[in-house]
Amino acid sequence: MAPDQMIELRIHGRGGQGAVVASKVLAEAAFLRGRYVQSYPDYGVERRGAPVVAFARIAEPGDEFFVRQDIRRPDHLLVLDPTLLTSAPVLSGLKPGGWVVVNSPKPPASLEVPGDYQVATVDAAGIAVRHGLGSRAQPVVNTAILGAFVRATGVVELDALLEAIDAEVPVKTVENRAAAAEAFEQADLGS
Amino acid sequence: MGERMLLTGNHAAAHGARLSRVQVISAYPITPQTTIVEELSEMVASGRLQAKFLTVESEHSAMAACVGAAAAGARTYTATSGQGLALMHEMLHWAVGARLPVVLSNVTRAMAPGWSIWSEQTDFLSQRDVGWLMLFAENVQEAQDFVIWLYRVAEQVYLPGMVAMDAFILSHTSEPLIVHDQDRVDAYLPPFRPLYDLDPAEPRAYGGLVNRDHYYEMRFKMYENMERAGPLLAEAGREFGEVLGFPYAPVEPYMIDDADYVLVSAGAMTSNVRFAVRLLRERGIKVGLLRLVAFRPFPFEEVRRYLGGRAKVAVLDRNMSPGHSGIFAQEIRAALSQGAPPTDVYGYVLGIGGRDIRVETVVEAVEDLLARDHPERCLFVGVKGLPIGPVRPDAEVRPLEPLEAEASG
Numbered sequence: 001m002a003p004d005q006m007i008e009l010r011i012h013g014r015g016g017q018g019a020v021v022a023s024k025v026l027a028e029a030a031f032l033r034g035r036y037v038q039s040y041p042d043y044g045v046e047r048r049g050a051p052v053v054a055f056a057r058i059a060e061p062g063d064e065f066f067v068r069q070d071i072r073r074p075d076h077l078l079v080l081d082p083t084l085l086t087s088a089p090v091l092s093g094l095k096p097g098g099w100v101v102v103n104s105p106k107p108p109a110s111l112e113v114p115g116d117y118q119v120a121t122v123d124a125a126g127i128a129v130r131h132g133l134g135s136r137a138q139p140v141v142n143t144a145i146l147g148a149f150v151r152a153t154g155v156v157e158l159d160a161l162l163e164a165i166d167a168e169v170p171v172k173t174v175e176n177r178a179a180a181a182e183a184f185e186q187a188d189l190g191s
Numbered sequence: 192m193g194e195r196m197l198l199t200g201n202h203a204a205a206h207g208a209r210l211s212r213v214q215v216i217s218a219y220p221i222t223p224q225t226t227i228v229e230e231l232s233e234m235v236a237s238g239r240l241q242a243k244f245l246t247v248e249s250e251h252s253a254m255a256a257c258v259g260a261a262a263a264g265a266r267t268y269t270a271t272s273g274q275g276l277a278l279m280h281e282m283l284h285w286a287v288g289a290r291l292p293v294v295l296s297n298v299t300r301a302m303a304p305g306w307s308i309w310s311e312q313t314d315f316l317s318q319r320d321v322g323w324l325m326l327f328a329e330n331v332q333e334a335q336d337f338v339i340w341l342y343r344v345a346e347q348v349y350l351p352g353m354v355a356m357d358a359f360i361l362s363h364t365s366e367p368l369i370v371h372d373q374d375r376v377d378a379y380l381p382p383f384r385p386l387y388d389l390d391p392a393e394p395r396a397y398g399g400l401v402n403r404d405h406y407y408e409m410r411f412k413m414y415e416n417m418e419r420a421g422p423l424l425a426e427a428g429r430e431f432g433e434v435l436g437f438p439y440a441p442v443e444p445y446m447i448d449d450a451d452y453v454l455v456s457a458g459a460m461t462s463n464v465r466f467a468v469r470l471l472r473e474r475g476i477k478v479g480l481l482r483l484v485a486f487r488p489f490p491f492e493e494v495r496r497y498l499g500g501r502a503k504v505a506v507l508d509r510n511m512s513p514g515h516s517g518i519f520a521q522e523i524r525a526a527l528s529q530g531a532p533p534t535d536v537y538g539y540v541l542g543i544g545g546r547d548i549r550v551e552t553v554v555e556a557v558e559d560l561l562a563r564d565h566p567e568r569c570l571f572v573g574v575k576g577l578p579i580g581p582v583r584p585d586a587e588v589r590p591l592e593p594l595e596a597e598a599s600g
Binding site: 024068 | 197223308359360361363364365366460462466547548549550
């Protein structure tokens with residue numbers, strides 16, 4: 001299998017937001033539906049608030065010919081902190097037509113993301129706070145934004161995502177499921 | 192046939208220790224190894240693993256505790272990385288000299304300074320001459336399975352063994368694997384039978400002074416028994432396939448039969464090398480791969496058989512020995528010097544300090560290989576601002592180039 005026949009995802013966040021767990025949950029969701037997956041954090045030395053990148057690869061069953069390298073040409077992006085859109089090279093290498101799913105209460109067009117991309121937003125921070133995930137200053141937005149991401153991209157189904165949360169998120173599992181489901185409904189996919 | 196799960200390499204290694212029914216674990220946490228012993232401590236605390244978990248204040252003490260426990264007859268495990276393995280070095284000698292089949296997983300990490308937590312094999316290969324069995328895992332399945340495979344062989348020859356698994360690229364990558372059923376592993380790996388019982392009713396002395404009359408013979412037996420470990424490793428690898436469904440061998444050839452050019456690699460980067468071989472084959476280049484799984488005992492016969500007489504061999508080293516070359520390149524050249532048909536061996540160093548080894552990095556190295564007309568001892572791939580090539584004889588003496596120093600300062 002050539003690298004361009006698998007779906008490659010890149011997740012941008014800040015330490016404490018749950019980007020690494022998000023990559024694992026997404027991989028688990030696809031794994032639970034029999035697909036071949038890989039997830040991988042681009043670790044620095046972990047610090048709260050510092051930019052964090054994580055990766056996931058998803059392929060069809062039987063396509064187990066995986067590479068081990070950073071994803072430079074992702075099919076889609078998740079952005080857990082909207083300030084990263086202007087402060088880090090988040091869009092670097094994103095394939096034309098790919099989805100950029102951003103944690104933001106604003107409508108997608110207002111983010112003025114340059115390039116030939118599809119943009120979706122969801123108020124993942126607000127949803128996380130309502131479900132008691134993290135604090136108002138430091139909401140844990142990973143499960144919420146995953147709900148919006150699967151709605152926008154269809155990479156995995158919502159029920160697979162919820163099962164993956166059961167498997168991978170041992171703390172506040174019910175709240176995380178509810179946050180993902182609410183974000184799935186509330187995602188703004190633009191026009 | 193086991194349970195299909197999605198785990199990181201580190202958690203897979205912990206399952207390898209659990210399935211081996213280790214009885215004593217002693218370890219000190221260090222990034223990127225920590226989640227191996229975290230997982231094991233949770234297994235012990237929850238009762239899923241009946242073992243004693245000894246927390247200690249350093250890696251040196253961790254191996255000392257393993258030596259004591261193994262001398263008392265326990266199957267003993269630890270895990271470490273980089274500086275931790277270096278600190279353990281003295282006790283690694285002790286474990287092997289005392290003929291105690293301890294097994295450890297080492298998450299290979301670049302040595303400091305500069306302080307680095309990223310992937311490189313030099314920490315592991317610096318233990319080359321200690322006398323442990325040494326294997327390189329490529330994927331999450333092997334991070335689990337090689338622990339089990341090593342116990343099987345180590346306890347037959349009473350020599351310890353270590354598994355290398357690349358920092359992050361393997362340790363923190365989640366992939367599907369089969370976590371074996373306990374009864375199948377039990378069928379493969381019998382309980383540990385120590386050479387001597389540590390029994391107060393029958394006191395013995397251990398580790399005393401050995402004068403010039405006996406030390407040489409002890410080391411000679413160690414060497415002889417390591418030679419015996421070669422065929423046992425191959426046999427136990429075949430049996431792993433029969434009993435547990437994954438056959439292993441000291442080397443893994445790939446698209447090699449008609450290859451004019453053969454790449455040699457070890458560890459997780461091999462996945463990308465294999466991919467590059469497929470891409471290069473599509474371009475009509477007759478290239479193949481020999482992956483080294485075992486580093487000690489060294490697979491001399493296989494290396495001579497698969498590499499002797501090729502037009503060119505390129506050894507890809509994620510490590511280096513300053514003043515010589517990449518460490519695998521040295522070993523391959525030495526093995527080929529003893530009666531194999533002549534082959535030119537080109538040494539390539541790449542991926543130092545976790546620098547991404549991409550499929551295209553390997554393709555570039557092969558393009559460089561095809562263009563050269565005489566073998567080079569050590570060619571550096573991916574140094575910023577430099578093409579693939581040997582070191583510059585006139586380079587200024589300083590730790591970093593001026594522009595690099597300014598950029599990072």
